[in-house]
Amino acid sequence: MEVNEQIAIDHGLKKEEFAKICDLLNRTPNLTELGIFSAMWNEHCSYKSSRLHLKKLNTKGKKVIQGPGENAGVIDIEDNDAIVFKIESHNHPSFIEPYQGAATGVGGIMRDVFTMGARPIANLNSIHFGSPQHPKTKNLLRGVVKGIGGYGNCMGIPTIGGQTSFDESYNGNILVNAMTLGLVNKNKIFYSKAAGVNKPVIYVGSKTGRDGIHGASMASAIFDDKIEEKKPTVQVGDPFTEKLLLEACLELMAGKSIISIQDMGAAGLTSSSIEMASKGNLGIELNLNKVPCREEKMTPYEIMLSESQERMLIVLENGKEEAAKKIFDKWNLDFAIIGKTTDSKKIELLFDNNKVAEIPINILAENAPIYDRKWKKTKLPQKIKFNKDDFKKLKITEVLKKILCLPNISSKEWIWQQYDHTVMGDTIQKPGSDSGVVRVHGTNKAVATSVDSSAVYCYAHPLTGGKQVVCESWRNLISCGSKPIAITNCLNFGNPEKEKNMGEFVECVEGINEASKFLDYPVVSGNVSFYNETKDKGIKPTPVIGGIGLIKNYQKMMTMGLKNNENLILVIGKTEGHIDKSVFAINILNEKKGPPPEINLFNEKNNGETVLKLIEEELIKSTHDVSLGGIITAISKMAIRGKKGFKLNKLRVLMNKFDYYFGEDQGRYIIEIEPKNLSKVQKILRDNSVHCDEIGIVTEKDIVLDKEPIIHIDDLIKSNTNWLEEYMSK
Amino acid sequence: MKSSVIIFPGSNCDRDMDVALKKFGFKNQMIWHNNPTIPKSDLIVLPGGFSYGDYLRCGSIAAKSKIIKSVIEFANSGGLVLGICNGFQILTETGLLPGILQQNIYQKFICKNVHVKVNDKENKYFSSIKKEILELHIAHNEGNYFCSNDELKSLKDNSQIAVTYCDKNGKESEEFNPNGALSNIAGIFNKNKNILGMMPHPERVIDKSLSSNDGNFFFENLIKNLK
Numbered sequence: 001m002e003v004n005e006q007i008a009i010d011h012g013l014k015k016e017e018f019a020k021i022c023d024l025l026n027r028t029p030n031l032t033e034l035g036i037f038s039a040m041w042n043e044h045c046s047y048k049s050s051r052l053h054l055k056k057l058n059t060k061g062k063k064v065i066q067g068p069g070e071n072a073g074v075i076d077i078e079d080n081d082a083i084v085f086k087i088e089s090h091n092h093p094s095f096i097e098p099y100q101g102a103a104t105g106v107g108g109i110m111r112d113v114f115t116m117g118a119r120p121i122a123n124l125n126s127i128h129f130g131s132p133q134h135p136k137t138k139n140l141l142r143g144v145v146k147g148i149g150g151y152g153n154c155m156g157i158p159t160i161g162g163q164t165s166f167d168e169s170y171n172g173n174i175l176v177n178a179m180t181l182g183l184v185n186k187n188k189i190f191y192s193k194a195a196g197v198n199k200p201v202i203y204v205g206s207k208t209g210r211d212g213i214h215g216a217s218m219a220s221a222i223f224d225d226k227i228e229e230k231k232p233t234v235q236v237g238d239p240f241t242e243k244l245l246l247e248a249c250l251e252l253m254a255g256k257s258i259i260s261i262q263d264m265g266a267a268g269l270t271s272s273s274i275e276m277a278s279k280g281n282l283g284i285e286l287n288l289n290k291v292p293c294r295e296e297k298m299t300p301y302e303i304m305l306s307e308s309q310e311r312m313l314i315v316l317e318n319g320k321e322e323a324a325k326k327i328f329d330k331w332n333l334d335f336a337i338i339g340k341t342t343d344s345k346k347i348e349l350l351f352d353n354n355k356v357a358e359i360p361i362n363i364l365a366e367n368a369p370i371y372d373r374k375w376k377k378t379k380l381p382q383k384i385k386f387n388k389d390d391f392k393k394l395k396i397t398e399v400l401k402k403i404l405c406l407p408n409i410s411s412k413e414w415i416w417q418q419y420d421h422t423v424m425g426d427t428i429q430k431p432g433s434d435s436g437v438v439r440v441h442g443t444n445k446a447v448a449t450s451v452d453s454s455a456v457y458c459y460a461h462p463l464t465g466g467k468q469v470v471c472e473s474w475r476n477l478i479s480c481g482s483k484p485i486a487i488t489n490c491l492n493f494g495n496p497e498k499e500k501n502m503g504e505f506v507e508c509v510e511g512i513n514e515a516s517k518f519l520d521y522p523v524v525s526g527n528v529s530f531y532n533e534t535k536d537k538g539i540k541p542t543p544v545i546g547g548i549g550l551i552k553n554y555q556k557m558m559t560m561g562l563k564n565n566e567n568l569i570l571v572i573g574k575t576e577g578h579i580d581k582s583v584f585a586i587n588i589l590n591e592k593k594g595p596p597p598e599i600n601l602f603n604e605k606n607n608g609e610t611v612l613k614l615i616e617e618e619l620i621k622s623t624h625d626v627s628l629g630g631i632i633t634a635i636s637k638m639a640i641r642g643k644k645g646f647k648l649n650k651l652r653v654l655m656n657k658f659d660y661y662f663g664e665d666q667g668r669y670i671i672e673i674e675p676k677n678l679s680k681v682q683k684i685l686r687d688n689s690v691h692c693d694e695i696g697i698v699t700e701k702d703i704v705l706d707k708e709p710i711i712h713i714d715d716l717i718k719s720n721t722n723w724l725e726e727y728m729s730k
Numbered sequence: 731m732k733s734s735v736i737i738f739p740g741s742n743c744d745r746d747m748d749v750a751l752k753k754f755g756f757k758n759q760m761i762w763h764n765n766p767t768i769p770k771s772d773l774i775v776l777p778g779g780f781s782y783g784d785y786l787r788c789g790s791i792a793a794k795s796k797i798i799k800s801v802i803e804f805a806n807s808g809g810l811v812l813g814i815c816n817g818f819q820i821l822t823e824t825g826l827l828p829g830i831l832q833q834n835i836y837q838k839f840i841c842k843n844v845h846v847k848v849n850d851k852e853n854k855y856f857s858s859i860k861k862e863i864l865e866l867h868i869a870h871n872e873g874n875y876f877c878s879n880d881e882l883k884s885l886k887d888n889s890q891i892a893v894t895y896c897d898k899n900g901k902e903s904e905e906f907n908p909n910g911a912l913s914n915i916a917g918i919f920n921k922n923k924n925i926l927g928m929m930p931h932p933e934r935v936i937d938k939s940l941s942s943n944d945g946n947f948f949f950e951n952l953i954k955n956l957k
Contacts, residue, residue, distance in 0.1 A: 149839050153869070154780045156742025240740050240783030330764075332739065418839045420869045422931075423778075425746040428939045439939070554939065 003034050011038035011214075017369055024363045032301045032349065032357045036364065038214075039267035039305055040274060043530050046368040049496035050528045053509045061522040063485050065186060071112040071263065072182075073524025074189060075486045077550050081440060082186040083447060084118035087126075087179035087490040087546040089529035093234040094176040098143025102127075103151040103237040104309055105178045110155060111263035114246050115312065117190040117253045118182025121424065122438050123152045123159040125178045126451040126490070126544045130171030132407050132727060137166070140174050142728065147237075148178070149418045154239035155246070158427050159419035160436030163451050163544075166407045169459075172534030177490040179546040181449055183440060190253060192262040194280035194315045194341055199259055201273070201284060201339040202321070204328050205245050205311035209294035211235050212268070212307025241310040241333070248331040249312065257320030264311040270304045272313045273339075274347055278365040283344035288351040292334040300351045315341060375502035380461050384580050384594040391658045397708045399588055399662070400636060401719045403629045406587055410723040411640075428554060432641075434479035434624060435547075439554055446554035448482035450547050455540040457596035460581050462504045462541055466511020467599040471666060473547035474519055475625035478608045479669065481558035481615040482549030487516065489526040489545050494538025496530045504541035505530075512543060518601040519608075521547070558615050560624040561642030567621055567698045568675055569646060571631055573607045573668035574691040577659025583629045584662035597664050604667040610688040611669050617684070619677050626668040631695070632661040634670045636703075640720055645699035645713050650706055653693070672698060731956045733758045733773040736801065738792050743778030743814065743933065750933035751775070754949035761797065768800045772956050773810045776801070776817030778869075778931060788831065788872045789819030798824060810854055810956070811925045815870055818917070818927030827920055827927045828885065829877030834870070835910025841869040843941050844908055846893040846916045846930055847900050853923035855892070859951040863900050864893075865942040866930035868908060868916075873929040875911040875918075885918060892917040892926055 001007070008018035011034060021037050022028055029037060043049060059067035065082055066074035072086035090105025110120050125148055130137045141164075152159045157180070212235035252258060260280070262272040269291070277284040288300050294308070316324055321337060328335035342348070347364070349357040403409055416431035428446060429437035435450040452472045458465030470487065477484040489512060494501035516523055532539040551557055562569075579585045580594025614620050622642065626634045632648075639646050651657055673681050678694075685692050703711045733756040737744045744760060751758040761768055768774060782791035792798065798820075805811045805826055813821040821827040834840055845865050851857045877885070885891050894914040896902045902914045909929075917928025932945035 146838075153839055153871075154740070154742075154783070156779060238783070240780060240785070243742065243780075244739055417841055420839070420841050422841065422867055422869060422934045422941065423742060423746065425749060425934055425936075425940070427941075430941070 001031050003028055003031055008034060011035065012042055013038055017041060024367060025359070030357065032304060033359055035301050035305050036270050036357065036359065039270045040364045041368050045267050045271055047528060048369045049371050049373050049530060050505065051370050052372055053506055057509065057513050057523045058517045059522050059524060061486065061520060064522055064524055067524045068526060071115045071192060073486065073488055074116065075524060075548065076186060077445065077447065080186050082184050082189065083181055083548055084113050084116045084184055085179065085181040085488055085546065085548060086112050086525040087177055087488045087544060088112065088527045089490050089492060090176045090178065091173060091492065091529050091532055094144055095174050097234040098140045099147040100234050100236050102144040102147030102176050104235045105176050106148050106151040107237045107239060107242050107309055108265050109178045109180045110157065110242065111265065113180045113182035114249055115190065115261050115263045116184065117188050118184035119250060120157045120180050120182045122181045122436060122449060123157050123179065124161040124436065124449060124451045124546060125159065126163045126453060128165045128167065128170045128175040128542060130166065130174065131168040132166050134171045138728065144176055145415050145418055151237055151239045153420040155243050156423050158421045158423050158438065160421050160427055160438060161431050161450055162416065163453065164412050164415060167455060167540060169540040172537055173532040173539050175492050175532065175542060177544050179451060179488065181447065181548065190258060190261050192260050192276055192279055194260045194276040194282055196259060197282065197341055197343045199315050199318060199341045200321055200337045201286065201341065202314040202316055202324065203291060203311065203336045203338045204314060205333055206238065206241050206308055207292045207294035207334055208298065208303055208306045209308045210298065210302055210306060213302060213305045235307045235309050237309050244331040244333055245310050245312065248328050248333055251327050252324055257317050257324055259315040259317060261312060261314045264313060266307065268305060268307045274361060274364050276313065276315060277341065277347065278361050283342035283346045283348065283361065284339060285342050285348045286339035288349055290336050290338040292336050300349055300356045373496055373502045374499050375506045376499040377503055378462050378507060381593055381595045384591055386579065386589070388656055390589065391656060394658065395708055396632065396657065396661060396705055397711055399584065400632055402588065403583055403633055404636060404716060404719040405723045406583065407723060409583065409629055409633065411721045412724060413721060414724045414728055428557060429480060429559065434476040434560055435482065437480055437551065437557055444553050446551040446557060448477050448480045448549040448551060450476035451544055452476060453542050453544040455542040456581060458508055458543060459540040460596045462507035463511045464596050464599055465541070466508035466543060467515040468596065468666060469543055469545045470512050470515035470519065470521065471599055471604050472627060473545040474521060474608060475669065477547050477549035478611055479558065479560065479623050479625045481556055482551045483612065484521050484547055484549045486522050486524045487545050487547045489523055489543055491526065491528045492532055492539065492542040492544065493530050495533045501538055508541050508543045515601060519605055556615065556618065558620060558623050560622055560638050562638045562644040562646065562672055562698045563621040563642060565698055565700055566675065567672045568678060568694060569635060569696045569698065570671050570673060571668060571693040571695055572611055572671055572690060573603065574665065575631065575660055575663060575668065575693065576665050577655050577663040578665045579659055579663050582662055582664040584658065597666050599666050606688060607667050607669065607690055610685060610690045611671065613684060614671065614681060619681050620671050620673055622672040624670050626670060628664065630662040630664055631670065636716055638670060639703065639713055640717050643713060645702040646696050647699050647704035648696035731756050731772045731953055732770060733775060734761050734768050734771040735775045735777055736761050736763060736797060738763045738781035738795065740781045740783050741777050741779035743931065746933045747775055747777045750936050750945065750949055753936060755953050763795050763797050765797055768797065768804065773812060774801055774804055776813040776820050778815030778817060781816055781820060789816060789823040792820045793823035802826065805925050808922065808924050813927040814931055815929055818929055819872060821925060821927040826925050827918055828881045829875055831872045832874040832876050833872050834874050839871040840908055844868050844930060845896050845898050845906070847896045847902065849891050849894055850889045852889065853919060854955045855926050855952060857955060859947055861944065861947045863896065863898065864944040864947060865935065866932055866944060867934045867941060868930050870929055873909040873911065875915040877912065882912060888921055890919045890921065891915055892919050893928055
């Protein structure tokens with residue numbers, strides 16, 4: 001077939017991009033070459049709309065071993081141990097085929113981590129669905145959860161945390177972001193940069209089939225009515241093969257034969273081979289007849305663009321082929337020498353003794369388009385003047401019960417009970433907590449991790465929202481007694497060709513960057529997912545932050561459940577009563593406008609570090625950060641976890657009690673302390689200029705609030721746990 | 731005491747079992763599924779996971795694997811064989827234990843702590859165990875035990891029902907049955923009680939930092955009985 005402009009456009013390339021390709025090559029590409037360009041130059045692989053802005057991110061720090069640009073980021077957790085971690089989106093495929101889309105998302109991110117030599121030790125996920133009333137939501141949720149569990153459970157990696165939200169902006173575009181952490185010896189990390197000429201290029205893992213062809217291009221396009229037709233572009237996962245691949249790769253990595261290794265993820269053999277060669281400033285020659293194929297008569301085009309899962313590409317030292325093959329034979333996996341590195345600085349493909357493609361690597365990688373897209377700033381919305389008389393009709397306890405059973409607040413146990421969260425025997429804090437925590441096997445250390453996002457705040461004011469998500473992540477790590485080290489981000493946005501969407505992206509990134517710098521909480525890996533748009537409707541901007549913290553002595557880990565009767569409950573951080581954009585305003589008062597709560601980075605850092613100090617001195621019995629639903633929702637969640645009650649003092653501040661209890665001011669924590677330690681705690685807080693309110697005590701089972709009717713903790717537990725269970729069983 | 735944990739492709743609780751056995755004093759060795767023989771052992775363990783991807787039916791391919799012949803010989807000569815989760819499924823597939831493990835009644839994978847009651851103490855696994863009700867952990871999609879009426883009668887007549895799901899006080903009812911298992915069965919013996927298959931994972935609850943440490947009672951007792 002002769003390639004022309006229309007065929008290029010059908011491949012998702014723009015007219016100008018096709019012209020640029022012809023210009024750079026000095027000829028028209030053939031179909032295989034065009035396929036390679038379309039795979040390398042799509043948004044998903046080239047970051048052409050985001051690169052300019054991502055460059056500004058704070059990616060450096062004392063603990064950073066590897067920042068963005070590799071398969072995953074790497075941080076130092078002392079004693080020669082390092083954590084490899086990354087989050088990645090699999091949004092488009094999951095909407096088309098929820099089970100396989102989510103499953104292969106989990107499989108892909110795990111490969112990114114073990115490609116670097118790390119054994120995965122924990123998985124997390126952040127999943128976002130349309131309104132619960134939308135006819136597709138229930139099946140999508142069920143499929144995604146089954147897919148995540150199906151893959152992670154079979155791999156034997158615990159899924160220790162996550163986040164689920166519902167919002168009508170996801171009706172036509174759900175989000176499925178998967179994150180993996182792996183543990184590696186810091187002197188045994190593997191990278192994707194190839195080195196040396198005439199080194200064998202090895203293909204290992206599953207055979208190549210026709211699945212997933214053009215997956216990355218599909219992920220770079222908006223959806224229309226015909227999305228069902230795109231089902232064949234979704235890959236099919238086989239976690240069993242991946243488990244074998246994991247063990248085989250780690251066994252090979254224990255020796256010294258690997259020069260570089262790269263998993264075949266988005267754009268399969270194309271992007272993995274080009275990336276290795278590009279980083280090593282080399283050429284690569286592949287004989288496509290040698291690639292193990294699952295189906296007959298596959299063309300070079302199909303082989304290069306297939307996104308079949310569970311495959312890796314390895315550049316080996318000469319002479320190590322036999323020993324390496326033995327390992328893959330043991331694990332019953334394909335092993336084929338399919339090519340070699342060259343000094344041509346080109347990718348050259350052979351098939352049936354013909355050269356079927358020849359492209360200079362730098363054209364594909366460095367010369368990929370970069371766009372400085374136009375974007376629009378979002379103004380800070382006006383503050384809402386709430387009529388406080390309206391509050392008089394409400395009762396705190398009634399509002400609280402309503403909030404606890406809202407889809408976005410209610411317990412997600414129905415979901416995480418379907419994930420194996422205890423395999424590997426080191427999970428010491430399970431899902432449903434501020435962070436998931438796993439021990440570093442055989443040591444006193446533990447790693448805490450959390451995923452967070454707040455699309456409501458980001459939509460109202462992207463700059464503040466971007467800052468807020470980073471702070472929320474930081475707080476969740478502090479709350480379990482860990483010192484936050486670094487983050488990975490998954491930036492889910494609408495169509496970058498629209499100024500408003502692009503503006504949301506630019507300003508969220510700016511906010512993330514500002515908070516990340518101030519908190520010394522660098523971004524070490526991540527992924528961008530644009531075009532989350534169906535029929536002109538985009539999602540709310542949803543940057544997801546995955547954070548990692550270190551607990552040096554896991555005996556000092558903190559949990560959120562209230563512990564003992566008569567213990568005091570304190571609010572750390574100042575409460576101003578910001579209810580614009582709060583759960584209370586949106587869901588109870590039905591007021592959806594207004595600015596999100598302000599972020600004061602100085603207080604954020606100071607309050608967090610002071611709470612850590614209190615934990616270090618063993619003065620705290622339980623702690624939880626204050627987020628959606630304000631102070632009273634936070635205390636209620638602590639009570640629910642600990643199966644305890646609480647009694648709140650009469651308010652001593654001059655503020656409407658609804659503003660106080662339901663306001664979503666940032667930088668706050670609830671802590672439980674023993675009465676005998678009150679003065680010690682107060683001194684530390686005073687010395688660090690941290691504000692605190694003593695607001696109540698822990699009780700056996702009753703929730704007592706001023707003159708309101710007493711409620712039993714079992715009522716709150718019911719309010720909080722029933723919603724999802726009932727929704728899914730209907 | 732020597733133990734052997736068999737690793738099938740797809741096993742994923744092998745390391746956890748190794749850690750637990752060693753913690754309680756076993757000299758444990760890991761045996762790859764392609765080994766023709768198993769070294770001399772006092773206990774063989776079939777660990778949890780997804781042997782051979784659990785394709786076809788959970789445990790069915792492992793039940794036809796090369797090494798399983800040695801396991802069967804060992805069991806038939808009276809050796810102790812413990813199958814946890816996927817290991818239990820393999821034992822029913824080999825026919826060493828009666829019945830089958832079907833998909834959970836709610837058709838979901840389920841991961842949580844459960845209480846089980848020790849029903850029989852005339853065996854090497856539970857005699858002189860210090861606690862009658864153990865808080866263990868389950869994580870499976872196919873743990874719904876089922877067998878024929880005759881088989882159930884025979885299990886009961888010969889006290890082969892090892893552990894049953896219950897509440898923390900030992901009350902057995904549907905409410906505390908996590909997967910729909912017949913008669914709340916969580917684990918069973920063969921007639922000679924040298925083979926034990928159970929769905930709960932004692933190896934995941936062996937430390938007070940974990941969700942329970944009742945696995946300690948199981949392993950401490952087991953090694954004591956073997957000495």
